[in-house]
Amino acid sequence: MPRLSADAVDEMEALSTIFTERYEQTTENSAEIEIEAESDGDIAGRLFIIWPEGYPDEKAPLLSFTPADGYALDFDFQLHVQTAWAEMNACIVFDIVATLSSSVHKRVRGGQRSGGETNHTQAVNVESHEELSTPLDIVIGEVTVDRKSRFQSRGVELSSFEQLQAFRHQILQDKKVAQATHNILAYRFQKDGKVMEDFDDDGEGGAGIKLLFLLQKMGAMNCAVVVSRWFGGIKLGGDRFRDINESAKALVTAQKWGKN
Template sequence: MSADRQAQEEEALVLESIYDQDFKINEAAPDTYHFTLRLDEEASDNLRSPRLVVIDFHIPEAYPSSTMPVYEITSVYCGTQKIDASVREEIDTNFKTMFVPGEVVLFEWINWLKEYLDATYPEEEQQQQEVQQPEDMETTNDVDDSTTSKIDSSLDDECPEIKSGESLIDRKSVFVGHVATVNSVEQVQAVRRKLLQNKKIAKATHNILAYRIELDSGVIAQDHDEDGETAAGGRLLHLLQILDVTNVVVIVSRWYGGIHLHADRFKDINNSARQVLETYGYIDDTKGKKK
């Protein structure tokens, strides 16, 4: 075993012991680590918009002797605030500065990143309140009235019409799917912006997004955003692939109800997405294909 490989394995073991389930080695690609940085620690599950950031670390063969890890921040938001270009640039500059050839650096990166993001995105007063049900959503009918009607997109010329499905409630967590026809990534972004103008949707614990667009060349452009709900975005995109729907964006809002759903939350997210796709004619319910 090379010295680099031994250093990599020892570092991974240490990080696993420190961060437990927040640090995971990709079984299909052992040189990729998936890390969830939680600024709110154990309280994050009880917050409307937990401050957390998801990072993938890709470990090159020559790390740490000569090459630093490649990292990818997959989160778009930290809490309710977007991780903008200036923040990403600051992170990149400091990561490069901290790397010293021959020395492992991931633990140092994580510690610095936690302090930096905690200062950049301070805990908001509303974040400290536990969520039992979304604000102004004491009954199922309240959820339906505020989120299942059409979202007014008249104020944004780039935004297609957005339609929302029925609420799904599982052990006090509420899930609502939203769908729109899109033909560009710009329209996907417009749909997200318009949805977040709805105060109740903006206060959702997670707004998980996935889209597929067929380009003029026939190539499918597709992507997802988990919005802090680890692995949910990829599963939502996989659903769109299975259903073979294109030129569509789906966003599923989840309001955490105080009870852990574990793996059932993925089923609820996908069921909400499928329901809104079926309701508005994007798929044939009998065949599971687009019409």
């Protein structure tokens, strides 16, 4: 079991006390919380939490939010988490829960939300931003096929959130990638002596955190990997996680980004 800080243990116990029936402890250092939407009081999604060793001083919490059917967010959740932790350098899960509760909203027909605002996808932020002066050197792995589903990895060396956002933006300019069923992301880099790491499932629940664990196990640092999956019509069950990780592992190994 990871050696959790006193602050992390206190946060875990406080969440359990406050959210009671909506809180479920899944392991000694992970939990799930049902998020209630302030707008209507209904359960609007589930927040998956892992408290890593070194949180909150050295590492951010590993968080993944899965909206309930009919609900969405209008911002990049993973970027928000990393930005909040970098700015506060303290326990942030309570703040994240509050943000989700106040921000998650119902989708309505036509891609609009209440009030007429346009609904944007939560999983991948493709908002316009200032592009880096030099395009990133993105490497592309081989396509693998399992029962008609196709998998392909793309990766880049990086050292900042700006480069991470540019990476996501750049790969989505490829129409084939933009149309993938899922684009699962994991990244790790060092900033000011701290390890910044996180993941994005892009709707493939559980895939992102497994991809991040792979990068950790390989000792990969200062890189990001996106594995695209194009669903072929046949459900793969747990084999899809193996396919995703094997695609990423081949790319990381070929680029010699891992130490292990």
